[in-house]
Amino acid sequence: MTAPSTAPAPPSRGGRWIQQWDPEDETFWKETGEKVAKRNLLFSVLSEHIGFSVWTLWSVLVLFMGPEYGLTPADKFLLTSMVTLVGAVVRVPYTFAVAIFGGRNWTVISASLLLVPTIAAFTVMEPGTSFSTFLLVGLLAGIGGGNFASSMTNINAFFPLRKKGWALGLNAGGGNIGVPVIQLAALAIIGASGGPRVLLGIYIPLILVAAVLAALFMDNIENVKNDTGAAKDAARDGHTWIMSFLYIGTFGSFIGYSFAFGQVLQNQFGRTPLEAAYVTFIGPLLGSLIRPVGGALADKYGGAKITLWNYVAMAAATAVLIAASMEKSLGLFTVAFVVLFVLSGLGNGSTFKMIPGIFHAKALGKGLEGEAAAAYGRRLSGASMGLIGAVGALGGVGINLAFRQSFLSYGSGTGAFVAFLAFYAACFGVTWAVYLRRTAAKGTTTAAAETKPQLSYAEV
Structure with a gap:
């Protein structure tokens, strides 16, 4: 039973700084913490949502870019690949920005920075602009991908461990939904015979x-500070890189397919921009909505178990995509692609829930307990999230480059899907071997193993 808290409502100094924050204290959480945390979650979701929209802006703009723009399909896949790459790289500094500037302050700054790529795109978006100019302006849009990392790091600090799966899933899902929202906006504008500048003009305000x-x-x-030691410890911990690999399979798939789906429909099945726009938003929408479900299922059944079987389903959906691609069946291809989006969203929620659970389990394995264990878990999970989010987003780069090469070599995306199937099989193997075959007791000291009961990583 948790002792009653005597902590008052969190006091603030100028600029909305909270000086005392202990979400693991149940009394504090019920009386004060939950309301404050949910308020911050709401506005974090809004900012991250628009960040995702700006990041994936060019997946929509390329649909407007007909023959008069002079770009080949390979040019468009390269453009979206580079936008994805910048979004992945900036996630690392964005993670540490929260502790330097404060979560609220950095949200204001990072949201304001989105004006730069949006106004730049508004300026150059017309036939006759060179590909190099489009590429440079597209790279600016990559900063929208960084908002995810800072938002997740910030929200991770607000919620207790038992609520992190739900909170992080909702935060990420609300951000991810920025992808289908901008695609829906593009559908409406294309349908009304509007141009890309109309879309950009909507997002600026x-x-x-x-x-x-x-x-x-x-x-x-106040007590969220950058811990360079934690960053080094996280980078040295094998679980950071294992989870990065698994996150490539889930989030990398989600963001990569979000950029590529419309282009694949146009290039492989001859869809017009309007016909492609009618279906491209469905997958990202469902994948975003289900992400909190993945987190909640992981809270209940264990993230490793949900992730493992999710990879089985992703591999099965990819096999159907390969068959549909070879048979040139647009209907089956579209349905299977949407299912793959849904599964990637589900896996996003379950894999990200695993991160704090893994490091908390390691703390227990070291003999820590209570607040000491929670603090250890928060320290390393917060430090690792930026790296994992950045590496995972690189999967989107790989997907677009794989599609580019597949279309150059075979004239279709079939070759790329075969590579994705092999990767999902590898993700399944890693999840089973590391988190379900072994327990957290491995790798800890004998003394700790003798004195403390161990959590299995299957429970994270």
């Missing part, structure tokens, strides 16, 4: 609204 609301309603947590 929305970015300003997100920044203002973050400034008014979010908070900074």
